[in-house]
Amino acid sequence: MAILALTAAGGSPGATTTAVGVALCWPRSVVLVDADPGAHQAVLAGFLAGQDPGGRGLVRVAEAHRDQRPLREVIIDQAIQLAEDAGSRRLFLPGFAKPGNARLFAGVWPELLEAMRRLDEFGIDVILDLGRSTGEGLPPPVVDAAELVGIVLRSSLRSVMSTRVMLAAIEDRGVPVGGAAGLGLIVVGEGRPYAGGEIAAALGRPVLARLALDPVAAAHLSDGAPRPRKFERSALTRSLHTTAQAFRDRCAEATELVGR
Template sequence: MAVLVLTSCSGSPGVTTLAVGLALTWPRPVLLVDADPGAPQAVLAGYLTGRSAGGKGLLRVAEAHRDRRDLREAVVDQCLTLAETDGDRRLFLPGFTRPGSAGHFAGVWDDLADTFDRLGDVDLDVVVDAGRLGPLGLPPALLERSALTVVLLGSSLRAVLAARVQLPVLAEAQRAGHGARGRTGLVVVDEGHPYRAAEIGRALGVEVVARLPHDPSSAAHFSDGAPQHRKFAAAPLVTALRSTASTFAGVLQQSTALVRS
């Protein structure tokens, strides 16, 4: 198991900012997947500042599935480079081009989620930006193969109440997938306004696995490709993302080892 699924509730900070931030600070080779059913193309329009996907993305993967071609090869072939680094690969799989496209993807998810899972065999972790939780939840097959499913939320009463309403939708999707093998956790942004992370975890009955600071100037780099400011490398958000990415990568690596043993 080498799959991390990220989602959020209504009224919460952008999950795509977290997804890009984790992918860029991940300590191992990583594939970022845009699986937001709303098809906002947020990574292409944001961090990649309007870069064209060149026709690549999930719909081409669906075509490979229809034609019974090897999905692992298809996934890698449809990837763009997220960032040029001296070390680990950082890849990006573009998402849906129209909101209605996700509705026709149901028959693909089981095999595609299994493909994401097996990418761990070639030392490639997968971070999935699943967008905001909707009325239908997330694809059960994806949740079933996720080592860690993370729900992002703020610390306001509005965010906590939205999570209380929407977390049962996530639990229902996990049950539909015959129970997720991994953990579900919360990432709290800007805790203490007004609620502390521990209070939120207790109120929702879900473990808080990370806390992120409110740092708009640094977040703008991940969300919109804004230039890095002078103290970016030591900024609170960047420091927290590095620590969170290391922790989450460890969870995925441990889950993969348990499955193999």
């Protein structure tokens, strides 16, 4: 079972684009969950080109929790199709309808995360798109439950400094981070200007993945732009496939180590 959480400090580094891309390349069936507390609906308005979810989403999950209904089945019922795939299920669970909904969700997370873990019985993993970290930080139950927490950032000084502030806030709150696999960095566009090793040394966290900076291919994932003719062979797609497989392997190793 894998629960992967992705977030970013700010500066539009591409956390949601990364989450969509990794979900599309994930080696097993997967549910991508829009858990952005800002309720930006970035996947619905972007990659899914304004698709109407028909009222489905995390608010309905919260209602099911209130009514003490089993959440594992509710997750699947409330999800819509992210993309067609003959070999795997690629689902999407829409996010909060209003920013205030996230604050009311704190009591739902523990049971929901346990239900997400039990999706392994269906051969399904979970990717949580936490969007940009807010002043309230990352939800502690999510950070604690995820096998892997990835912070997406560019290799610019501005992005590195924003991430440093975010990491300090996490440490100040004493939030446990991610089981055995822990928390690391996903660098988009390494070498513009800093190398991954320099960024890891500056932030005291390992670089888990390096993604190509490929604006044309990224626009398909972030904004639903027409799929480029050579999308599958693009530098971004190749790096996403490598990243998805590596993350799945790391999550599997973490699960075995802690006996989840």
